[in-house]
Amino acid sequence: MSSINELSSILGKKKVFFFDLDGTIYLGNKLFKGVRELIEILHEKELPFFFLSNNSSKSTSDYIKKLNDLNLNVTINNLILSQHPTIEYLRSKNYKRVYLLGTESLKLEFQQEGFTLTDINPEIVVLAFDQDLTYDKLVKTSYMLQGDLPYVATHLDNRCPTEKGYIPDAGGIAALLFKATERMPKVFGKPNKEMILFKLRELDIEPRDAILFGDRLYTDIKMGHEAGIITCCVLSGETNIEMIEKNQSYQPDFIINGIWDILEILKK
Ligand SMILES: [Mg+2]
Incomplete structure (x- = not known):
């Protein structure tokens, strides 16, 4: 692990910045100090930056609204959400009829992207962070997963931080379904390195010229390592120093x- 002085010497050379959202930029609706100023500086220096989130309980347009309600000057071009690589995959495989375990907000995005959402003969089951989950939906999904129907998830975080504490996330819902079906989905969000590499390819920037800030070792830091990107762990979210010391698998480059x-x- 390196010191803040070393971070200082490399930061000015980076061509693109990636930031996790929950626990890094805000917690629930509480924006961390310095974020607005940070974005202004990145705009001024014309440095591309992206916010990454696995949290698929909100559609892309709801994210933009939330970020703009917080007075952050960002557009859809600054966002990478776990539903984006998932939707790309569905398109690449030509799936059209989808059973989506997700919120009304996410359902609307899938419909706008041209998918038919149905529980009658779907071609694939997509699991997202369904905050409208009911037992009836779990029963339906369990029945669907008893055959070999393709099964994917936007992400599999175990828990989601909120202002009041942690709540069960998509990983918890998948675990519940696993108990009944012994099936686990293919996953697209963090720590899948494609979530970040597809953007670097688009920008024609090498991984070594990027830096990633995140609060979680098993998603953010792991993805950064696997993508070959310098990682910086923030202590404003899920991870504390003891957790970093104990976790030998995913050590951030900076804290x-x-x-x-x-x-x-x-600013320098
Ligand atoms: Mg986070």
Whole structure:
């Protein structure tokens, strides 16, 4: 692990910045200090930046609304959500009839993307962070998964941080279904490195010229490692120093208290 001075010396050379959202940029609806200023600096320096989130309980347009309600000057071009690689996959395989375990907000996005959402003879089951989950939906999904119907998930985070504490996320829903069906889905969100590599290819930027900030070792930091990107763990979310010391598998290159720590470095 390297010091803040070393971070200071490499940060100015990076051509693209990736930031996790929950626990890195905000917690629930509480924006961390320094975030607005950070975005202004990145805009001024014309440095591309992206917010990444596995949290598929919201559609892309709801995310834009949330970020703009927080007075962040961002567009759809600054967002990478776990439903994006999932939708790309469905398109690449020509799936049209989907059983989506997801919120009304996400359902609308899938419909706008041209998919038919149905529980009658779907071609694939897609599991997302369904905050409208009911026992009836679990029963339906269990029946569908008893054959060999393709089964994918936007992401499999175990838990989601909120202002009041952790709540069960898509990984918990998948675990529940696994108990009944012994099937686990193919996953597209973090830590799948494609979530970030497809964007680097688009921008024609090498992984070594990128930096990723995130609060979680088993998604953000793992993905960064696998994509060959420098990683910086923020201590404003799920991970504390003891967890980093104990976890030998995914050690971040840098650790900072929060995103505000990089402001002074970037202003130079
Ligand atoms: Mg996070």
